[in-house]
Amino acid sequence: MARNKLSIAVAALVIVVLVLQLVAFRVRENERAVVKTFGKASPERVKEAGLHWKWPWPVEEVVRYDARLRVLEGPLEETQTADKKSVLVGCFATWRPGDPIRFLERVDTPEAAERALEQSLRAAQSSTLSRATFDALITTDRARLRWDDLEKEIKARLEKSAQELGIEVVQVGIRRLALPKDTTETVFQRMTAERDVKAKETLAQGQAEADRIRAEAEAARDKALDAARAEARKVVAEAERDSREAYQAFEAAPDFAIFLRKLEALRRGLSGRTTLVFDTGSPPFDLLAPRAGVAPVSSR
Amino acid sequence: MSQEDAAKQALEATVSLSLRVLKVAMVVLAGLFLSSGLFTVEPHEVALVRRLGRVQGTADTRVLKPGAHWAWPVLDEVVRVPALRVERLVTDLFALAPSKETLAGKPAERKGGIDPARDGYLLSGDANVVHATLAMRWQIDDPYAFALRARGREDAEAVAKPLLERAASRNAAGFTIDDLLAAKRDVFLEKVRTDVQDGLNALALGVRVLGVEFAGDVQPPPQVREAFASVAKAIQDRDRLVNEARSQAAAISGGASSEAARIGEQAISEARRLRGDLDADVAVFHALLPEWRRNPSGVESRLLTDVLAQARPEEVFVLRPGENVRVRLERDVKAVREELLRRAKGGEK
Numbered sequence: 001m002a003r004n005k006l007s008i009a010v011a012a013l014v015i016v017v018l019v020l021q022l023v024a025f026r027v028r029e030n031e032r033a034v035v036k037t038f039g040k041a042s043p044e045r046v047k048e049a050g051l052h053w054k055w056p057w058p059v060e061e062v063v064r065y066d067a068r069l070r071v072l073e074g075p076l077e078e079t080q081t082a083d084k085k086s087v088l089v090g091c092f093a094t095w096r097p098g099d100p101i102r103f104l105e106r107v108d109t110p111e112a113a114e115r116a117l118e119q120s121l122r123a124a125q126s127s128t129l130s131r132a133t134f135d136a137l138i139t140t141d142r143a144r145l146r147w148d149d150l151e152k153e154i155k156a157r158l159e160k161s162a163q164e165l166g167i168e169v170v171q172v173g174i175r176r177l178a179l180p181k182d183t184t185e186t187v188f189q190r191m192t193a194e195r196d197v198k199a200k201e202t203l204a205q206g207q208a209e210a211d212r213i214r215a216e217a218e219a220a221r222d223k224a225l226d227a228a229r230a231e232a233r234k235v236v237a238e239a240e241r242d243s244r245e246a247y248q249a250f251e252a253a254p255d256f257a258i259f260l261r262k263l264e265a266l267r268r269g270l271s272g273r274t275t276l277v278f279d280t281g282s283p284p285f286d287l288l289a290p291r292a293g294v295a296p297v298s299s300r
Numbered sequence: 301m302s303q304e305d306a307a308k309q310a311l312e313a314t315v316s317l318s319l320r321v322l323k324v325a326m327v328v329l330a331g332l333f334l335s336s337g338l339f340t341v342e343p344h345e346v347a348l349v350r351r352l353g354r355v356q357g358t359a360d361t362r363v364l365k366p367g368a369h370w371a372w373p374v375l376d377e378v379v380r381v382p383a384l385r386v387e388r389l390v391t392d393l394f395a396l397a398p399s400k401e402t403l404a405g406k407p408a409e410r411k412g413g414i415d416p417a418r419d420g421y422l423l424s425g426d427a428n429v430v431h432a433t434l435a436m437r438w439q440i441d442d443p444y445a446f447a448l449r450a451r452g453r454e455d456a457e458a459v460a461k462p463l464l465e466r467a468a469s470r471n472a473a474g475f476t477i478d479d480l481l482a483a484k485r486d487v488f489l490e491k492v493r494t495d496v497q498d499g500l501n502a503l504a505l506g507v508r509v510l511g512v513e514f515a516g517d518v519q520p521p522p523q524v525r526e527a528f529a530s531v532a533k534a535i536q537d538r539d540r541l542v543n544e545a546r547s548q549a550a551a552i553s554g555g556a557s558s559e560a561a562r563i564g565e566q567a568i569s570e571a572r573r574l575r576g577d578l579d580a581d582v583a584v585f586h587a588l589l590p591e592w593r594r595n596p597s598g599v600e601s602r603l604l605t606d607v608l609a610q611a612r613p614e615e616v617f618v619l620r621p622g623e624n625v626r627v628r629l630e631r632d633v634k635a636v637r638e639e640l641l642r643r644a645k646g647g648e649k
Contacts, residue, residue: 006322006323026352026353028350029355029448030447030448030449049353049354051352068449068450069449069459069503069505071458071461092462094459138424138427139425140426140476141425145473147470147473170503171502171503173462173463174466174470175465175466175469176465176469177423177473178414178420178421179416179423179429180416181412181414181416182413183413184414184429184521185413188413188429188524190427191520191524191527192524195528195531196527196530199533200534202537203537206534206540209538210541213549216549217550220556221552225560228559228563228564231563231567232563232564233567236567236571238571239570239571239572243575243578246581252589253589253593256585256588260584260603261581263604266604266607267610267611270608270612270613274611274613275613275616275617276611276615276616276617277617277618277619277625278618279619280620281621284609285618288618289621
């Protein structure tokens, strides 16, 4: 009896597992699933994450789509802007399956979806950029750049065609901007000319800056020396002012005082390398003059 | 016991043994089944557990840290996310393609215009061209969001790379080439980082951009390399001129300071001398005044003679009465002396 129970339990388990395999399926959070009934898909049978049931094949069949992000990188396309300038632009689109039924009906596989999306992206990019001016793409005045507007416009155009394919366009961007080969030659000529000017300007700036630094230093030096001289004059003037009080002492005998000052001046004048020329009338050289009873002294 | 009973007993014993073996096997299988749910999370990763397709736990509990964990076999699915690793994404979309010269370690050579199918570049706001390779460091900061929207590291980089390229292109289009090459490189890179982060946030990818940097030199095209080198040389010359001027200015300033100090000291010295001389003069005046009052000419004569006696002239000439003298000032003292000597000797004769 025990043997029978065990056998029945094992058999029942096997049958349950097999039946579950046929009628149950799970959908991950990063997936979308569509249950096709006799090959026909309906919106009611689109399944989100969780455990779901279906009739066994061939009545119903589950088709899963990976709902994680995918990136389509478009080729570099030459476009003429509204102001007749040629630019090469490469865009990208980040996408994922949006409406599983449409996706199943119109493209079915990611590869087919990207092929269809690429055509639409090129068309959207071309029609958008042909109405934009060159300085909406490139300018040093950042306020005039219109990349956000252009990308939104390309996305809006792309979404129209993508929705029909069951594709959700999450993001569109311009990833590369270039110029035609012939144009870059002209750009190089301009760049070379600009660099020459810049080199000369830089050198001139250096010279001017150096001159300015030297001039400032010389001006500062003159100012400092003028101040020092003024201060020196002040110090000496103070000393001279003090001397006025002393001069009052000389008023007792001004002639003698003047004599003494002259004498002092003479003393100073005779110091250092001096050559003196006297006649014999000047004391003490009057001693050299011929006198009675004394022979004249020869001198050179 | 008949032969038939013996056979029956042997069969029952065999079946009983088989059942016991089967029970043991089932227990072992059940044990193995349950133990297959054990798993470890490595130090560089975290894990999420999906049960029947849905991630288990709340925002606070669903991320499993490194260590040992258990999940129901068959029902649960373990999703590993390398959240603790710092990844580096590099794009060479704006770089020169490798060539024979660059592979040999020499500067790249190009003639004519740039073939965009071969070489990439960034267009600056002043419509100049610059080559660069950009690198982005990133890390997963929301494992749940990451697992929901990306298949793994490579998948996330496939999504982030065009965002990095877009951010570089659009920001370069607003900077001048000089800003990109030197002056505002850091500002540019920070703007690129911010833009990439904004783009990733819009996708809710659960990725944080740690930084964006130039991988290698940012350089002008080989076709204009010499022109840029001339500017670099001009910058060096400018700096040299300015540095020389600064050096000269420092010397002028130093000289002025010492000259000013010298003038000041000289003035103080002069003032001191003035006061000292005056004091001495007053003292002499007072000392000699009584004597001078008595005999002015005698005192003056004596004082004058003292001065002449103390003088140490190089030369003294004394002329006889009636002798004329003609003084000629010459820098060459020797010549004058010889002339005077000659004349003196001539006079003696």
